[in-house]
Amino acid sequence: xxxxxFGDREREAEPGAALAALRARLAGVAAAxxxxxxxxxxxxxxxxxxxxxxxxxDAERAAAGADDGGPADRAALDLLAALARALWAxxxxxxxxxxxxxxxxxxxxxxxxxxxxxxxxxxxxxxxAVYPECHAAxAxxxxxxxxxxxxxxxxxxxxxxxxxxGAGLAPPLATVRPVGPPFRREVHLGPSLAARVxxxxxxxxxxxxxxxxxxxxxxxxxxxxxEALGVPAERVHLFPSHAGGPGPEAGAxxxxxxxxxxxxxxxxxxxxxxxxPLALHRSAEDVLGRAEAPPADLSAGGWRRHxxxxxxxxxxxxxxxxRERRKYLLRAGGRSWLARFAGLGAxxxAALARAxxxxxxxxxxxxxxxxxxxxxxxxxxDAVPLPAAPPPPRAVLLDAATRHLAFIARxxxxxxxxxxxxxxxxxxxRANxxEALGGDARRGLDAAAARLPEVVRWARPVExxxxxxxxxxxxxxxxxxxxxDALDHHADHGLAGCQDAxxxxxxxxxxxxxxxxxxxxxxxxxRAAAPGAPPGLLPFYRLCRAALELARWSLALGDGAxxxxxxxxxxxxxxxxxxxxxxxxxxx
Numbered sequence: 001x002x003x004x005x006f007g008d009r010e011r012e013a014e015p016g017a018a019l020a021a022l023r024a025r026l027a028g029v030a031a032a033x034x035x036x037x038x039x040x041x042x043x044x045x046x047x048x049x050x051x052x053x054x055x056x057x058d059a060e061r062a063a064a065g066a067d068d069g070g071p072a073d074r075a076a077l078d079l080l081a082a083l084a085r086a087l088w089a090x091x092x093x094x095x096x097x098x099x100x101x102x103x104x105x106x107x108x109x110x111x112x113x114x115x116x117x118x119x120x121x122x123x124x125x126x127x128x129a130v131y132p133e134c135h136a137a138x139a140x141x142x143x144x145x146x147x148x149x150x151x152x153x154x155x156x157x158x159x160x161x162x163x164x165x166g167a168g169l170a171p172p173l174a175t176v177r178p179v180g181p182p183f184r185r186e187v188h189l190g191p192s193l194a195a196r197v198x199x200x201x202x203x204x205x206x207x208x209x210x211x212x213x214x215x216x217x218x219x220x221x222x223x224x225x226x227e228a229l230g231v232p233a234e235r236v237h238l239f240p241s242h243a244g245g246p247g248p249e250a251g252a253x254x255x256x257x258x259x260x261x262x263x264x265x266x267x268x269x270x271x272x273x274x275x276x277p278l279a280l281h282r283s284a285e286d287v288l289g290r291a292e293a294p295p296a297d298l299s300a301g302g303w304r305r306h307x308x309x310x311x312x313x314x315x316x317x318x319x320x321x322x323r324e325r326r327k328y329l330l331r332a333g334g335r336s337w338l339a340r341f342a343g344l345g346a347x348x349x350a351a352l353a354r355a356x357x358x359x360x361x362x363x364x365x366x367x368x369x370x371x372x373x374x375x376x377x378x379x380x381x382d383a384v385p386l387p388a389a390p391p392p393p394r395a396v397l398l399d400a401a402t403r404h405l406a407f408i409a410r411x412x413x414x415x416x417x418x419x420x421x422x423x424x425x426x427x428x429x430r431a432n433x434x435e436a437l438g439g440d441a442r443r444g445l446d447a448a449a450a451r452l453p454e455v456v457r458w459a460r461p462v463e464x465x466x467x468x469x470x471x472x473x474x475x476x477x478x479x480x481x482x483x484x485d486a487l488d489h490h491a492d493h494g495l496a497g498c499q500d501a502x503x504x505x506x507x508x509x510x511x512x513x514x515x516x517x518x519x520x521x522x523x524x525x526x527r528a529a530a531p532g533a534p535p536g537l538l539p540f541y542r543l544c545r546a547a548l549e550l551a552r553w554s555l556a557l558g559d560g561a562x563x564x565x566x567x568x569x570x571x572x573x574x575x576x577x578x579x580x581x582x583x584x585x586x587x588x
Contacts, residue, residue, distance in 0.1 A: 003435055004428040005551035007420060007495030009121040015113040018052045019105055026102045036283035039087075039095035040372035044345030046083045046132060047125045050158030053080055055117030057153060057175050068190025069174035075108045080161035081171035088136045088165040094277035122155035124210040126347040127493055129268055129326040129373065130241045135159045135208060136166030137266040138239055143167050147237070148200045150226075151175040152209035152218050160208040163239050167206070173197070176222055183215035183249045187225040194229055201230040208239040212258065216246025220254040223261060237262045248558070268326070280339055281330055283371035289333025296329040298338075301566070303327065307385050307471075315388050317471045318569035320552070321559050323493070329379060336379035337368065342488065344373045351375055351487045354412070354463075361407050364482060375487075382477040383484075386512075389475035394518070400473070400481035401508045401522055405465065406529035408486075409501035412463035419490070419497025422455040422540075428495055429547035433585065436550055436578060444543065444585030451540050460532035461498040463490040468507035468549055496548060499541075500533045501526050506545035510580055516587070539588050546581035553577055 025045045032038035053076035060070035086100040124130030139162070149172040151160025160172040174193050178185035189197065207222050223236050238261045245258055272280050273295065281291040298306065301319025306329055308315055326341040342351035352370040355377065359366035365378045386392075420428070426448060433441035466489025474482050490498045505526055509519040519542075523535035533541075553574035557567070 002431070003551040003554045004431045005495060005548060005555055006493055007497060009123075009491065009497065010118050011417075012116050013055065013119050014115070015052070015056065015117055018048075018055070018117070018119070019109055022048050022052060023102045023105055026100065026104070029099045030101060032099075034096040035286075036095055036278050036371045038099065039090050039278055040283075040344070040348075040370070042083070042087050042090055042099060043132065043372060044349070045100075046080065046087055046158050046161070047122065047345040049076070049080055049083055050122065050155065050161075051119045052117075053077060053157045053175070054154045055119045056113070057157070058177060059114045059117050061177055064190050066188040066190035067174060067176045067193055069193040069196065072108070072111055072113070073174060075111055077157070077161065077172045077175070079104055079108055080158055081164055084132060084136065084158065084161035084165035087132060088162065091133045091136070091278060120154040121347075122158070122210070123493055124155050124241055125158075125345065125373075126343040126491070127325070127341075128210075128241075128322075129272075129341045130155065130159075130210055131268060131272065131344070131373070132158055132162035134241070134266045134268060134271055135162040135239055137271055138264040139163040139166030139169075139206070141167075141264045142169070142204065142206060142237065145169070145204055147204040147206045148173050148197075149206045149208065150222065152207065152211075152222055153177045156209040159210065159239065159241075160206075163206050163208045169206075172208075173200075176225070178218040178221045183217050183251075185217040185221040187221045189225055189229070197226065197231070198229045201226075201232075202235075204235050204237060205231055206237045206239055210241045212240055212244075212246040212250070214247035215249035215251070216254045216258055217250075220246075220257045223257050233257070233260050234262075237264060239264055241265070243267065248560070278372065280328060280374060281332075283374070284339075284369040284376050285332070287369045288330070288337055288376060292331040292334075295339065298327040298329055300324055303329075308388055313565065316565075316569065317385070317387060317469065318553070318556070318573045319566065320556055323556070330376075336381060337376050338379045339374045339376050341373055342370065342375040347488070347491065348373050348375065350491070354487050357411055358407070358486060361411070363404055363407060364484075364486065380474060380476065380482070383474035383482065385471040386473040386475055386481070387470050392475060392479060392481065396479065396481065397512055398514075398518060398522060400483075401512060402525045404483045404486070405501060405504045405508060405522070405526045408465055408504065409462050409526055409530035409532065412490075414461040414463050414490070414498035416461060418463075419461055419499050420495050422452055422459055425496065425499075425544040425548075426452060426540075428551070429544045432547040432551045432554075433543075433581060436554075437582070437585075441581075441585055444588040447588040448540050448543050451537060455533060455537055455540050458533040458537065459500040460530070462501055462530070462532075464496075464499050464501065464504045465507065466490050466492065466494075466496070466504070468510040468545065470511045470513075473511065494548065494552070501530060502533050502535070502538050502541040503545060505538060506541040509542065510545065510549060510577075539584065543581070543584040543588055546577060546584045549577040550574065550581050 029041045056072040157175045328339045330337045342348040355367040358364040368376045
């Protein structure tokens with residue numbers, strides 16, 4: 001399967017400014033009261049420091065041509081180790097240890113720095129509820145040893161520090177950057193780092209990362225580099241973020257390495273849902289009240305059991321499975337709450353700010369708290385997903401879509417490089433359309449390409465709503481419509497990212513079944529609220545949007561071991577997206 005849907009997020013930063021931001025974050029940690037809120041701020045500091053360490057190490061690698069563990073890399077890893085030790089101590093003490101101070105930054109601040117670095121977002125911390133504490137807990141298997149820890153950049157920098165903290169080990173030796181084709185990564189060590197690895201080759205090595213992903217090639221590449229320097233395979237211990245093995249793109253050699261290596265993993269549930277002061281259901285007791293029952297897991301489509309009629313699965317929409325955010329239904333203080341993973345550090349803080357802005361505009365419930373990556377909002381018990389409700393009048397539907405999308409277009413402008421540019425959108429659309437439809441798609445794609453200069457000229461990126469699913473629209477008892485899941489799809493793992501508001505208009509057409517004329521009317525109303533691409537360019541966005549929706553459901557169909565009923569649902573969603581793409585190609 002060669003569909004295009006995923007995209008990476010990175011940004012350029014000046015190291016001095018990044019250090020100043022980290023210093024301010026540590027000051028915020030020190031000023032916070034002991035408990036869950038401060039612990040979450042400390043985790044955010046570790047995530048931010050990990051991104052800085054990744055950027056500095058990548059800059060040194062670019063200068064040296066290989067990973068060689070230069071001075072900035074070593075100083076950044078010392079900083080990460082100190083923060084990870086503080087985070088792990090805080091976890092064990094329920095958030096009531098003395099916080100680290102900004103003096104930790106001094107050694108790194110004294111070093112020469114490049115003019116600019118590239119900071120890559122750690123998807124696991126932002127999207128998939130990868131918690132450093134889980135890696136620290138797993139590392140207790142190596143407690144008392146003299147293991148050498150190596151991380152795999154980007155997210156592996158902080159996770160390696162967490163492993164070292166959990167096992168009581170020295171700071172990580174280095175982090176490495178796997179390079180090359182996505183499913184055949186390689187790790188290249190410079191002479192200094194290679195010599196240090198060789199000197200310790202008879203000891204134990206711990207390799208930490210978020211993976212394994214589709215192929216497991218990053219972890220395998222790190223193990224291969226160690227083996228090439230004489231480290232026996234049986235002395236390599238892997239610290240992944242999940243217990244499952246590599247995905248369907250893994251070759252025989254990678255699967256063999258995975259099978260032979262010792263692996264250590266503590267799942268999210270074992271730590272964050274345990275009876276612990278910082279666990280999910282206890283972290284917001286000061287705001288919500290004491291939990292009245294264990295949290296109910298709504299992840300991977302589990303929310304459908306609570307949002308639709310009990311026992312009736314015939315109306316269930318498809319699920320994106322593991323690609324959905326972790327979320328739980330919590331009963332506390334006499335009412336129900338949705339606890340949704342919004343991201344550790346800055347990602348969660350941005351979601352909280354957006355939720356407050358939407359609530360202030362009357363477009364969603366007011367959030368109650370953000371605690372250690374989870375956003376707590378009221379569960380709307382009187383709301384029913386649009387597909388399960390009596391069809392509202394078209395005027396009501398269009399008015400709700402207009403208010404929601406116009407507010408987003410006005411309130412959340414984005415940087416020009418915060419998402420895929422129009423050319424990248426069209427390139428992905430071309431790849432996905434040709435994959436699915438073959439040569440029949442060429443004429444419509446060529447017509448869209450002819451509009452590309454105009455789209456580039458007018459597009460004004462905003463932090464779009466980003467969803468195109470009917471079930472995200474909720475109908476309340478009084479007939480009012482409210483949009484759910486509107487916080488962070490502009491920053492998810494998809495290629496699109498931030499786009500012109502017409503991207504959301506195209507999504508609303510798909511979700512709400514709007515006619516072409518209704519879509520044009522919506523585009524005009526949204527465009528009147530904020531500048532950007534004129535409504536006449538909506539066909540370009542329709543085509544690109546439908547092509548990415550087709551890719552999204554094609555990938556979801558590729559998940560293994562699907563329940564037969566779920567497979568049928570996803571097939572239906574894919575067929576609907578393909579139909580929308582055919583119509584968009586024909587109109588173009």
